[in-house]
Amino acid sequence: MKTCKEMAKLWGVTERTVTTFCKTGKIPGAVKEGKSWRIPDEAEKPVDGRILSGKYVKKEEKEAKKPLPIGISDYVRAQSEYYYVDKTGMIKEFLDRKPLVSLFTRPRRFGKTLNMDMLRVFFEISDTDTSQYFRDKEIWKCGEEYREHQGKYPVIFLTFKDIKFASWELTFAKIAELVQEEFGRHKELGMSEKLEPYEKDYFRKILAGQANEVELSSSLQKLSKMLHEHYGKAPIIMIDEYDAPIQEGYSKKFYEEIVGFMWNFFSGAFKDNRHLSYGFLTGILRIAQESIFSGLNNPTVNSILDETYDKYFGFTRAEVHKMLRDYGALEKEAELKTWYDGYLFGAEEVYNPWSVVNYIAQGCIPKAYWVNTGKNEILEEVLKAATEDVIEKLYALLQGERVVARIDQNVVYRSLLEEPSSIYSLLLVAGYLKTPKKELQTDGSYLCEVSIPNWEIAAVYKAEILSHLLQIGAVTRTTADRIAESLYTNDVKKLQSAIAEYMDKSISFYDAGAEGFYHGLVLGLIALLDQQYKITSNREFGEGRYDISLFPRELRYPGILMELKWKKGITEDTLKKLAKEALNQIETQRYDAEMRQEGVTEVIKLGIAFSGKNVKIWTV
DSSP states (O other): OEEHHHHHHHHTSOHHHHHHHHHTTOSTTOEEETTEEEEOTTOOOOOOSBOTTSOBOOOOOOOOOOOOOTTOOOHHHHHHHSOOOOOTHHHHHHHHHOOSEEEEEOOTTSSHHHHHHHHHHHHBOOSSOGGGGTTTSGGGGGOHHHHTTTTOBOEEEEEOTTOOOSSHHHHHHHHHHHHHHHHHHTGGGGGOTTSOHHHHHHHHHHHTTOOOHHHHHTHHHHHHHHHHHHHSSOOEEEEETTTHHHHHHHHHTOHHHHHHHHHHHHHHHHSSOTTOSEEEEEESOOOTTSSSSTTSSOOEEEOTTOSTTTTSSSEEHHHHHHHHHHTTOGGGHHHHHHHHOOEEETTEEEEOHHHHHHHHHTTSOOSOOGGGGSOOHHHHHHHHHOOHHHHHHHHHHHTTOOEEEEEOTTOOTTHHHHOGGGHHHHHHHTTSOEEEEEEEOTTSOEEEEEEOOSHHHHHHHHHHHHHHHHHTTSOOHHHHHHHHHHHHHTOHHHHHHHHHHHHHHHTTTSOOOSHHHHHHHHHHHHGGGTTTEEEEEEEEETTEEEEEEEEESSTTSOEEEEEEEEOSSOOHHHHHHHHHHHHHHHHHTTTTHHHHHTTOOOEEEEEEEEETTEEEEEEO
16 A cells, blocks of 8 residues: 555655545545555556646546446346446356356345346357457456357256246246246257157147146256257256245245245256256345255355355445446445445445446435335345344344344245244345354354445335334324424424324334333334434443434434333323433433534433333423
8 A cells, every 4th residue: 555645756746636536536445544545556546637737628528428227137238238347257257166056145136137147148059149248348358268168058048036926826827938938049949850759749838838837847957958969068057036936935825836846847957967067046045945955966055155256246346436437426436335335245345236326327316226126025024023132133233233143044934933033144145234244153154243234224124114013003104204303303292292192002012011112112213313313222421321312423413312211000290200310310421421522512312201101201
């Protein structure tokens, strides 16, 4: 790492210019240490529109940029018509290892389908010269030993990402339709002189949509055999989002049917299939215990905890920096990082690609793009099965804290009912958590510190937890909004009325009667303010431990401190005294000292007392 002075001399500019480059984010990897900046040795001088004489040159009109690939999973189209982030280095990494069957597990919308289509186009035999789509890409620079694989294999490709139906009958019909289309894509087999008559009969039966469930379950194995016989080379089989119909089966109550079919379907394709060159599968879950893969020859699993392929799903920091520079939005780098960075795949910190391209395409307006792409069924299932301990930890995560959890990569959907603590494993693989720290255990699991990756995912937790309360009838959106508004305006009467209304409706759903219950209740409701406030609880400061603190992210907002008290079966006068006692504790224990030290000039102090459904709030 070099200093600004050293870089200024190297680049022929002033030290102040280099400092400005660092401050405005024009030098990737530059970090501030104390009052000085440190710059990577290999950093390139940014283009700042000036010449050494000090005279400014007129900037050329910005080159028209290709549109960003929102929802584009067709590799040929993505790399030719849209702004494409080159992930073809993944092909080299695969060819260096050559596992027979590879399973990649990543959250949705992290580029799995586009990467699988990239692999298909690279490997598949074609009537046209498909090398044209790779000649300017990273893989082509890797040498002839990699280029010789281009266009040399027949390929079977199925994507299950859109199989989301409410019954097994409809799900099976859709799978049959996808298999029929894939057979149709290999129509050359229908006229092949290298196939037996019975094979052609089977081929025509699939094309006519006349195959039953048993016949269809062996379709991948039979198609791979026919392709091998026709081309003299065993095919590559690719299944994208293989677990999408399994997730639907779990939530829509046809789990046994879908798992039973998939066991036969995948076994024929990947178990001891001598008509297979390589196999690729992608999904969210590993599902090693689902019995689907129990008979297979141990597919090589690559999850978000593994370092192999860690930079090929999602965008790296350097890729995001280049994209922002190309679209003239470098000043938005810090905001984009806060909202969409924070995922840890192996050793690589990555951004959510779906959210990044939507953010830039829509004028750099920060909002939850990824969470609006579909229902968050996994989080819904988690909340349905959540225990009191789980709910408490979800609140802690929402406050920006780290939670210690055991992560089992073999987690299955049905394990939620048997072991509620497995929810952290589900949330991690689905993209709702990251692992800042992890330790491998002797049983193959990990003991991890987990946390929420970024503001976008915090918004999901906030929305889904509140949505869960709404579904069980505990609170209305209006009530939640009233609580948030009353905190903003320091309207104690409105706050007391809103919390009382919430208590009145929720008391039949929860076992009220302990301070911990009320603590969680209040934390859940004030979660609506997490973008304006850093919410913490049970932290030591001053001369004691405060209950809830809302520390303003911007000093134009007041700080808020809450102390909660609870007693069973007391009168209204006693409840009022208890609220005063809570307020007095804030004052005497100097809980506001931290906020004052950080420049917060106004601090709202609330003593809140509960007894059954009743609540009383006291303030100065």
